[in-house]
Amino acid sequence: MMKKLIYVFSVVLLFVSCTEDFLDLRQQGRLTDQNYFDNDDNAIMFINACYAAIGWDEGIYLGVEQTNHFYEFWYGDILSDDARIGTQPGDRAWLQPLEEWRLLSSDGASKSMWMANYKGLFRINMAILRLPDAEVSSDLKERLLGEAYFLRGYIYFYMVRVFGGVPLFTEPVKPSEYKTTDRASISEVYKLIEKDFKEAIARLPEKSEYPPGDLGRATKGAARAYLARAIMYQIGTDNTNNHSWQSVFDLTEEIINSGEYQLYPNYAAIFEMDGENNSESIFEVQFADNNEGWGVVKAGTTASVFQGNRTMTYHPSYRDEAKEKGEPEGWGFNTPTKEFVNSFEPGDPRRICTAYGDMEVHHGILQRVEEEYSGGTGYYNRKARIDPDFVPTNMKSSPTNIRKFRYADILLMQAEAACYLGNEGIARQRVNEVRARARQATKPKGSIEGRNTYVPYRPDELPDNLLPDITSSGDQLLQDIWKERRVELGMEALRFWDLVRTGRYYDALTKKFPDDPSVRERCIQHSIPVGGGVVNPIPVLPIPISEVVSYGLEQNPGY
Amino acid sequence: MKDQPFSGNNEKKKTLFSMFLVYLIVLGFLFITLQAFGQDxxxxxxxxxxxxxxxxxxxxxxxxxxxxxxxxxxxxxxxxxxxxxxxxxxxxxxxxxxxxxxxxxxxxxxxxTPDLVGLDEVVVVGYGTQRKSDLTGAVTTVNAEELQQLSTINVAQALQGRASGVHITQNSGAPGAGMQIRIRGITSISNSDPLFIVDGFPAGIGDIVPSDIESIEILKDASAQAIYGSRAASGVILITTKRGRVGDTRVTFETNVGVQEVWRKLDLPGASDWAIMHMEQYLNDGISLPHPNYMSRQVYEVLQFAAAGNYRGTNWQDEIYRPALQQNHTLTINGGNEKNQFNVAGVYNNQQGIQKNSSLNRIILRTNSDHKIKNWLSAGTNLSFTRNIHMGAVDVSRDALKRNPIAPIYNQEGNWNSPIPDTGPSHPIRRLEHAQYRWPLNHSFSGSAYIDIKPFKDLTFRSQLRYGQSNSEHRRYNPVFWVTSLESNNRTSVTESRGQSYGWTWTNYMTYQKELDQHSIQGTAGTEAQYSYSYTMSSQSFDQPDISSMWWLNAAPELDSAKVSPDRGWPHFPYEETMNSYFLRGNYSYMGKYLMTATVRWDGSSKFARGYKWGMFPSLSLGWNAKREQFLENFDLLSDFKIRGGWGQVGNSQSVGSFQYLTTIVGNQKYVFNGLVVEGQAVDRLGNLEIQWETVEQTNIGIDGSLFRNMLGFTVDYFIRTTRGMLYEMPTPYFAGAAGAQANLASMENRGWDFSLNYRNYERPLKYDIGFNISTYRNKVLKLDDAGGSQEGGLVWHTGQNATFTTAGNEMAFFYLIPVAGIFQNQEEIDNYAYIDRRGNRVPIQPNARPGDLKFVDVNGDGVINNLDRIKAGSPHPDFHFGFNLNLEYRDFYFSTFLQGVYGNDIVNGNPVYNRINRWTPDNPSQTEPWLTQQNLNNNFRLSEYYLEDGSYLRVRNIQLGYNLSERLLAYTGAHRARIYVSFDNIFTFTRYSGPEPEVVNGWYGHPLAPGIDAGVYPQSKIYNLGLSVTF
Missing domain, CATH: 2.60.40.1120 (Carboxypeptidase-like, regulatory domain)
Structure with missing residues (x-):
């Protein structure tokens, strides 16, 4: 009997003694943060996903919530005097409050941008936290870190322009920080942006130093360019950090001297498919046709179909014929204003490369543009037009890169800096480089029906004194440089912030809405007023209401 | 159409296989049982x-x-x-x-002499048995007879309505469809499924049929559940299968064959009415027909023709439903002597669905044996093998409701017809036909063995081990077809998936039992270890020709077109889980009057991070057998009376997935370099290392009693059950940038009553018993998160809006809808329905409305109708649910009936609005059905109270009339016992619900936040059944 008992208990004991290991399982067949960052390949993929975040202007999924679209042109162009929402009244109901400064803090137009960018920042901060200790070869690790710093600077720079000061994180946010976080000041955000771009400059290779397969990654030149832009914006908005135009001049000089960039000879080709990543391209958000429909995680963009020719797509008189001719589908958002179109000098070839109107021929197809289908302007954005030869398999997945920073901008920035610094010779030289290139432009691609090629202008088609060199000085020179920025960089989502940083935005609103002074009034209510370090009033959009109500962030003025 | 793909050939194989099976069983029977009788x-x-x-x-x-x-x-x-x-x-x-x-x-x-009810009846409890009279927890027993009354082969369905506090709903009427079982209501916002224990081991019930079962015990309160610790929170259902008995070897053959048909078809408009209404919606909008933008002359002429009554059209309900056969056969051989007993059973089920290409074909083989080896040693085994081919529903019920009845099924060329005018839903018959291209084969096997050692009197040691394995092999062919441009496929493909799961459980426990004068002590102590694993992979390849022998992955013309499918529906990663447990239980009884049970279980689980793996689950319960007190002894009216009360804590680890605590990385975050797409991977979901199981605390007070010499028995229970630390996504600010981690944040409470009443009369000639049970509970969410969060759920697809709302202080997932105040009868009512704005102007609240449109209530008084006007409009939770059964036996005949129902719940009829025949017209001033309008400027079909309906129902689940063969006939046939019966299932259903089926489980794949939403249900069938049971 005793033996039996001993047998029984020994079985039990044997069994009891092996438990802790038994309960310690490891997840199989699935990547987790515990088995990640262990080789070069997945470190690269982790950074790729950070880039993906800056292409999310279709809106994102966060948890279960899908957000609205948000394209940079909504803020950069539509808020400015260069463009209207466009399209037909029924299709723009939720954008109208944005253009007229009537946005509510619960509206999606600023919320989705906030959400998407913070999701990107979470990824980037995760990378910056984990990469230093990752088992990744050291050269690659430095470059990837440089890319991460660049992207963090890029996103915070976007956010500070739209919202002013925002919560600032340099590491993934911890639950304990949810309720203790406040918005940083504008200058604090800019400090981090500058620091990030400097970290990126120190680590990133020049454009030419990348292998060809990496075309499109952040470069030393891009980081310098964005640093210069961030400083230039501070000078005209909140200059608590006390920057001078000399830094802008020096940074642009470094870029010019690097020899990495040249103006692309034909202005008309810059925004075509063959102009992607060209010699003057400093930074572009990269897209490719990947046959995808709606959905935010994809390789193509919906930005092109959003801005295409709506008249040709929907007008009963034109749509059938247009389809036959291969005119790409378009929904007609972001349409250039008449006032902007008329601001080009007579014969400036850039006009027709920036805005196209009724009875013009583009990509070999005669274009019909009705005011009713273009938000009353009669023009569409030529720079966002899809070439019918490159129409994607699915219109919602356009392969067109979005040009974010061109060398022409660097030249004009240096011109402006030189002008402020009293070096008018350099200022005039830089502007005139840009104008000289514009003079050589061909007609836009496909200017003859049925032929999708570049056709040069016949001499008799151009005025005698086309785009003469600038010779002015003093304040007139500054005005000329600003005007040059408007026409050279038109419809590239830069105008609004140019107006804000030069203190001209309220007047532009008055001109844009001559019959409705309330727009200007509301915008003033939603601006950070001059005072302290603020040199020009800074209009800002609302912080999402849930962040204010549930997490105690301070709301922007007037919302 | 094409020849039957997979089924034809296999039908033959199946028949052969089942014949072979019967042969084997008979052979086994011959070997085992031929024994001589003595010369006595x-x-x-x-x-x-x-x-x-x-x-x-x-x-x-x-x-x-x-x-x-x-x-x-x-x-x-x-x-x-x-x-x-x-x-x-x-x-x-x-x-x-x-x-x-x-x-x-x-x-x-x-x-x-009659036994006092249940006095010596033994009840299975976790890891042992207990005399019913000593029981202190809330346990309900359902016996074999009750389980076998319905012709169903689904154990859960057989349980439906049988036990108070157990609420069972069928997901769908399709063969082999799952059931939702809720014991005392929902336990958690995530998972409320009970734990099944079959013959002592956690196992599924897919491989058991009701005729295999000896008894089912349902552990309803924490004091009974706690011995199952971290998995017991939603109740435990203990199933004991039939085992061998001492006595002559008996062969029982049970068979039933039945015909099923849909329990009802809805009264839908025919071709003529439909055409009239289709045109009327345009005419109401002031559009003269035909019209270049709205309706071509050709369509108009078709409608005119149909409206004139020239054309019968297609009755889509008639087309999708069919009478369907079902047959179930069971052969059981059972017997043994004092030393060895055995039970062998073979089951064959063949159930066709009332919709084409849905079916369940199943073979089950089970055997068990018990052996007394020495007087201190005994052992036994269980083996079971199942093979099934389960063609689940491709549910087209909802599409058939909305399909244009003018459109024929096929066009003149014999191809799928695209309807004119096209009204949306996909072609129901096409989908049913294509459902045949499936080959869903599953095998499962399980075996277990136990050994009992009695080292000395009063002490028993048991060691038991179970291993179970199942494999699935699913194949599916997608043919080329064209109905419309949106409903077409231009490239054939084959998708194959293979799944495998296996696991083992090893349990060791000791039981000590001692009777000392007036004290009775029982103690149990044990350990248990478990491991489980599962993995499924799936692959797809293209361009297989439409020849049934080529519908294989490898038959793709180019092998590089085969690729691993990125099907997100599957977990791509293996699932693994281990568990280790210790448990103790002590029972003490003094003179059989004062009873006490205490249990505690410690569970360790691999699901949680280090430091959070272990939990303890205690319980204590007391009972008082009042009838045994002297002062009641002579009170003859009362035969038995016991008061019991218990408290305990159990866990709900089923709501937590393995490794849910980890932060995971997802791929497919694409970007582009040099014009080429590159892969990106990112952190998507934040883990939370501190995740633990949900804790459920329950207090239960109950009375068991019986009167009139045990003829009338009753049980009453009251319970309070609180779930704490329910997993809920931590509310996260957007600036955190990642979806919130799950954390143990939320809590809810259920309070309720269970009653059951039984009256039986065993006196001849008319023997009868009547049983009734009813239960009710109130659910209340106490907290979701610290931020006072709320959650919407229950998407009604065609409105794009959510129907339920969950927030602290209310029941979970109540219906949250815009109220409707009837229909505008005239323009004056529309004008008078106005709001005074800040400037004092009268502004119509529904400016776009026309007479005949729905009038919505502007709840918040802001002058517009929108989502802010929603109110708590109804409840998916029944006020009570009940079951009633009656058995009569007169001489050799018997009659039994069984009713089941729910009362007081609502259903959101999420089917697209299908029947407008009672629409408002100037001549028919309806207050409920709006007029017809194509433009629908008033947005009548936004999600509102319009969709809300009473979901109560009473179902006559079964009526059965049977005859037991008399002794004389038995002698003539040589049978030992035999009965023959006719049986009708679901023969009557009483409900006001207008949809296809009032038995609605959570819409959208059982999502807990979508209860009572009818997202299109495969309805139940009426079954006419003929059965025979013979024992030799």
Missing amino acids: RTITGVVTDASDGSTLPGVTVIVKGTNQGTITDIEGVYRIEAGPDATLVFSFIGMVTREIPVDGRSVINVAL
Whole structure:
């Protein structure tokens, strides 16, 4: 009997003694943060996903919530005097409050941008936290870190322009920080942006130093360019950090001297498919046709179909014929204003490369543009037009890169800096480089029906004194440089912030809405007023209401 | 259409296989059982009921120590061969068993005394058994007879309505569809499924049919559940399968064959009405027909033709439903002697669905044996094998409701017809036809063994081990077809998936039992270890020709077109889980009057991070058998009376997935370099290392009693159950940038009553028993998160809006809808329905409305109708649910019926609006059905109270009329017992719900936040069944 008992208990004991290991399982067949960052390949993929975040202007999924679209042109162009929402009244109901400064803090137009960018920042901060200790070869690790710093600077720079000061994180946010976080000041955000771009400059290779397969990654030149832009914006908005135009001049000089960039000879080709990543391209958000429909995680963009020719797509008189001719589908958002179109000098070839109107021929197809289908302007954005030869398999997945920073901008920035610094010779030289290139432009691609090629202008088609060199000085020179920025960089989502940083935005609103002074009034209510370090009033959009109500962030003025 | 793909050939194989099976079983039977009878004397006698002297038929008489036995006939007479020194054992349910030595007599008459109800009835509890009279927890027993009344082969369906506090709903009427089981309501916002324990091991019930089952015990309160620790929170259902008995070997053959048809078809508009209404919606909008933008002349002419009544059109309900056959056959061989007993069963089920290409084909083989090896050692085994081909529903019920009845099924060329005018839903018959291209084969096997050692008196040690494995092999072909541009496929493909899961459980426990004078002590201590694993992979390849023998992955013309499918529906990663447990239980009883049970279980689980793996689950319960007190002893009216109360804590680890605590990385975050797409991977979901199981605390007070010599029995229970630390996504600011981690944040409470009442009369000639049970509970969410969060759920697809809302202080997932205040009868009512704005202007609230449009209530008074006007409009939770059964037995005939229902719940009819025949017109001033309008400027079909309906129903689940063959006929056939019966399932249903089926489980794949949303249900069937059961 005793033996039996001993047998029984020994079985039990044997069994009891092996438990802790038994309960310690490891997840199989699935990547987790515990088995990640262990080789070069997945470190690269982790950074790729950070880039993906800056292409999310279709809106994102966060948890279960899908957000609205948000394209940079909504803020950069539509808020400015260069463009209207466009399209037909029924299709723009939720954008109208944005253009007229009537946005509510619960509206999606600023919320989705906030959400998407913070999701990107979470990824980037995760990378910056984990990469230093990752088992990744050291050269690659430095470059990837440089890319991460660049992207963090890029996103915070976007956010500070739209919202002013925002919560600032340099590491993934911890639950304990949810309720203790406040918005940083504008200058604090800019400090981090500058620091990030400097970290990126120190680590990133020049454009030419990348292998060809990496075309499109952040470069030393891009980081310098964005640093210069961030400083230039501070000078005209909140200059608590006390920057001078000399830094802008020096940074642009470094870029010019690097020899990495040249103006692309034909202005008309810059925004075509063959102009992607060209010699003057400093930074572009990269897209490719990947046959995808709606959905935010994809390789193509919906930005092109959003801005295409709506008249040709929907007008009963034109749509059938247009389809036959291969005119790409378009929904007609972001349409250039008449006032902007008329601001080009007579014969400036850039006009027709920036805005196209009724009875013009583009990509070999005669274009019909009705005011009713273009938000009353009669023009569409030529720079966002899809070439019918490159129409994607699915219109919602356009392969067109979005040009974010061109060398022409660097030249004009240096011109402006030189002008402020009293070096008018350099200022005039830089502007005139840009104008000289514009003079050589061909007609836009496909200017003859049925032929999708570049056709040069016949001499008799151009005025005698086309785009003469600038010779002015003093304040007139500054005005000329600003005007040059408007026409050279038109419809590239830069105008609004140019107006804000030069203190001209309220007047532009008055001109844009001559019959409705309330727009200007509301915008003033939603601006950070001059005072302290603020040199020009800074209009800002609302912080999402849930962040204010549930997490105690301070709301922007007037919302 | 095409030839039947997979089924034809396999039908033959299946038949062969089942014949082989029967052959094997018969062979086994021959080997095992042929035994000689002794040369003994015949003993005969009459068995009577001592209480009233009536004779007792069906009493088992066994010669003690042998496998010889018989039962008494209807006159209570028995006849048996036995030696002069033998002892006869007389036993009968409800009576005290008697042993009587023969002592050389040849006539022995016996009177049996009735047993106090359940006094010595033994109830299975976790890791052991207990006398029912000693029980202190809330446990309901359902016996084999009740389970076998319906013709269903689904155990859960057989349980439906049988036990108070157990609410079972069928997901769908399709063969083999799952059931939702809720014991005392929902436990958690995530998972409320009970734990099934089959013969002592956690297991699924897919491989068991009701006829295999001896009894089911449902553990409803924490004091009974706590011995199952971290998995017991939503209740435990203990299933005991039939085992061998001492006595002659018996072969029982049970068979039933039935026809099913849909329980009702809805009254939908025919072609003529439909055409009239289709045109009317344009005419109401002031559009003259035909119209270049709205309706072509061709369509207009079709409608005119149909409207004139020239054309019968297609009745889509008639097309999708069919009468369907079902047949179930079971052969059981059962027997044994004092030392060895065995039970072998073979089951064949073939159930066709009332929609084409849905079916369940199943073969089950089960065997178990028990062996007494030494007086201190016994052992036994269970083996089971199942093969099934389960063609689940491709549910087209919802599409058939909305399909244009003018459109024929096929066009003149014999291809799928695209309807004119096209009204949306995909082609129901096309989808049903294509459902045949599936080959869903599943095999599962499980085996277990136990060994019992009794090292000395009072102590038993048991070690038991189970291993189970299942494999699935699913194949699906997608043919080329074209109905419309949106409903077409231009490239064939084959998708194959293979799944495998296996696991083992090893349990060791000791039971010590001691009776000392008036004290009775029982103690149990044990350990348990478990491992489980599963993995499924799936692959797809393209361009297989439309030849059934080529519908294989490898038959793709180019092998590089095969690729691993990125099907997100599957978990791509293996699932693994281990668990290790210790448990203790002590029972103490003083004079059988004062009872106490205490248990504690410690569970360790691999699901949680280090430091959070272990949890402890205690319980304590007390009972008082008041009837045994002296002051009640002579109170004859009361036969039994017990008060019991218990408290305990259990865990709900089923709501937590393995490794849910980890932060995971997802791929497919694409970007582009140099014009080429590159892969990106990112952190998507934040883990939370501190995740633990949800804790459920329950207090239960109950009374068991019986009156009138145990003829009337009743049980009442009241419970309070609180779930704490429910997993809920931590509310996260957007600036955190990642979806919130799950954390143990939320809590909810259920309070409720369970009642059951039973009256039985065993006196001849009319024996009967009546049973009734009813239960009710109130659910309340106490907290979701610290931020006072709320959650919407229950998307009604065609409105794009959510129907339920969950927030603290309310029941979970109540219906949250815009109220409707009738229909505008005239323009004046529309004008008068106005709001005074800040400037004092009268602004119409529904400016776009026209007479005939729905009038919505502007709840918040802001002058517009929108989502801010939603209110708590209804509840998916029934006020109570109930079951009623009646059994009558008169001589050789018996009749039984069983009713089940729910009362007081609402349903959101999420089917697209399908029947507008009672629409508002100037001549029909309806207050509920709006007019017809194509433009629908008032947005009548936004999600509102319009969709809300009363979901109460009462179903006559079963009516059965049977005949037990009389002794004479039995003698003639050579059978030992036989009965034949007709049975009708779901023969009547009473409900006001207008949808296809009032039995609605959570819409959208059982999502907990979508209860009571009818997202299109495969309706239940009426079944006309003919059955036979013979025992030799």
